Amino acid sequence: MDNIQPTQSRRSFLRKCALVAGGSAAVSMSRLGSTAPAQAAAVIGGKGLAKLPKAKGPRLVIVGAGTSGLTIARHAKRAHPRFDVVVVDKQYMYCSCFTSNLWYDNLINLEFRADYSFLDAARNHNFIYFSATATGLDRSAHKLYTNMGEIPYDFLVVAPGIDYDYARIGVKEPEVEYALRTSYPGGFTMPTEHVAIRDKIHSFEGGVFVQTVPAGNYRCLPAPYERACMIASWFKQKGIKGKVLVLDANPEITIKAKGFHAAFDELYKDIIEYKPSVEIKAVDPDKRLIKTEFTSYTFDDASIYPGVRAATLIEQMGLLDPESLQKEARIDPYYYNVPGDEHVYVTGDARPMPYSKSANTANSEGAYVAKVLAARAQGKKIPWESPETLCYSMVNGSPTQAIAVDAHYAYDKKTRSFQFANVKLFEQRDHAMAEAYLEWAKGLYRDMFA
Ligand SMILES: Cc1cc2nc3c(=O)[nH]c(=O)nc-3n(C[C@H](O)[C@H](O)[C@H](O)COP(=O)(O)OP(=O)(O)OC[C@H]3O[C@@H](n4cnc5c(N)ncnc54)[C@H](O)[C@@H]3O)c2cc1C
Structure with a gap:
């Protein structure tokens, strides 16, 4: 991250953003191109075949209708119209995680994030949407198991996103984990968490609101800091005598540090208190207490973002890399397939590569993986393309002002890991960037649904 330089003019960046989307952890060299034997992990799902129309071409099944899955469905169908694409998701309604922080400060309404239908996406992009929960996989028989029956595949993409790992903040008892999930949700997985958090913020009457930031490659690096700004902006506008205490497991703000520090100091001096290197060892939800090795913090309300894992x-599908700290999949880091099996792929935030777990990354990566699938279905090869991480953060709600980062990745032979490349930082907050943020999100929704 040291090599990050603002090397692009603001105007050219904003122009580019209108076009985009529509719209360091190491990956060991020894794992590149490895040919581990195919394992068959089967978990019992529904009985018999799922009720689906007969495949009219090579069947591409995609688990997960999030940013990654929907992007791949659309672009794979475009790249290779013979594909018979089936997208499986367990959610009944779409509601984006990205832009959820803006909703807390009433900068957007719920429709902005949720007014999109899986059915429209399926019709518009000519794929089948199948509402079901994937439960297991038999790779030797090329079968996906779901609670609604089995789905045979020619190619399978698994893009299920992330789950929380509460053990990373010392929480081992299921009772404590349940209490935290319910009363102090992290707000980085299910949309229902966002509703609970918004309610907390809007009904807050004063005191300390804690926002934690986990260690590791957690989902959307800037989002917890952006959320702190949006909560503080709400308190400021409503005259609420509240403090936002940001407890960060990292020694410094993990991305766009200059821009966030400037916002904390200049816009929210008496509201946001930032504490780095806070390694949480335990949480007592009843006493509203967060403990570290040396001290403890009390709070009136909180959003506790624990560690993340794939x-x-x-794991249920037998795709886990046993060496992965974040329980991510073992895949070829260039072509995303399970080593030794060109029929099964893992993408989006469940990938093991140390890319930013963010929507633009999943979207640009998805467009590339679609080309890989189309090429392989036709016996061809294509060169590797880096995903692009374009990530905005709203730091001021009134007037709206944002900061941003735009980066690609390259494999560094010296460190034997993927690193950021061509990084452009835009840390001087301004209104034009806030407008570009909303346009970027609309572009992404268009790419997935329209
Ligand atoms: C608060 C917040 C703010 C964010 N801000 C930004 C931002 O400003 N910019 C940015 O670029 N990104 C941001 N992100 C990150 C971005 O939303 C994610 O990185 C991105 O959506 C990941 O896409 P994905 O497809 O991998 O996962 P998801 O979008 O989570 O999709 C996974 C899908 O898989 C489905 N699924 C899971 N298990 C199963 C199963 N067993 N069977 C069937 N379906 C299943 C889920 O229902 C879900 O629909 C933010 C995220 C949050 C939470």
Whole structure:
């Protein structure tokens, strides 16, 4: 991250953003191109075949209708119209995680994030949407198991996102984990958490509101800091005598540090208190107490973002890399397939590469993976393309002002890991960037649904 430089003019960046989307952890060299034997992990799902129309071409099944899955569905169908694409998701309604922080400060309404239908996406992009929960996989028989029956595949993409890992903040008892999930949700997985958090913020009467930031490659690096700004902006506008206490497991703000520090100091001096290197060892939800090795913090309300791991489905399907701290999948880091199996792929935030777990990354990566699938279905090869991480953060609600980062990735032979490349930082907050933020989000929704 040291090599981050503002190397692009603001105007050219904003122009580019209108076009985009529509719209360091190491990956060991020894794992590149490894050919581990195919394992078959089967978990019992529904009985018999799922009720689906007969495949009219090579069947591409995608688990997860999030940013990654929907992008791949659309672009794979475009790149290879013969694909018969089936998208499986367990959610009944779409509601984006990205832009949820803006909703807390009433900068957008709920429709902005949720007014999109899986059915429209399926019709517009000519794929089948199948409402079901994936439960397991038999790779030797090329079968996905779901609670609604089995789905045979020619190619399978698994894009189920993330789950929380409460053990990373010392929480081992299911009772404590349940209390935290319910009363102090992290707000980085299910939309229902966002509703609970918004309610907390809007009914807050004063005192200390804690926002924690986990260690590791957690989902959306800037989002907890952006959320702190949006909560503080709400308190400021409503005259609420509240403090936002940001407890960060990292020694410094993990991205766009200059821009966030400037916002904390200049806009919310008496509201946001930032504490780095706070390694949480335990949480007592009844006493509203967060403990570290040396001290403890009390709070009136909180959003506790624990560590993250790949969605548990990755483990259930037998795709887990046993060496992965965040329980991510073991895949070829360039082509995303399970080593030795060109029929099964893992994408989006469940990937093990140290890319930012963010929507633009999943979207640009998805467009590339779609090309990989189309090429392989036709016996061709294509060169690797880096995903692009374009990530805005709203730091002021009135007037709206944002900061941003735009980066690609390159494999560094010296460190034997993927690193940021061509990084452009835009840390001087301004209104034009806030407008570009909303346009970027609309572009992404268009790419997935329209
Ligand atoms: C608060 C917040 C703010 C954010 N801000 C930004 C931002 O400003 N910019 C940015 O770029 N990104 C941001 N992000 C991150 C971004 O939303 C995610 O990184 C991105 O959506 C990941 O896409 P995905 O497809 O991998 O996962 P998801 O979008 O989570 O999709 C996974 C899908 O898989 C489905 N699924 C899981 N298990 C199963 C199963 N067993 N069977 C069937 N379906 C299943 C889920 O229902 C879900 O629909 C933010 C996220 C949050 C939470």
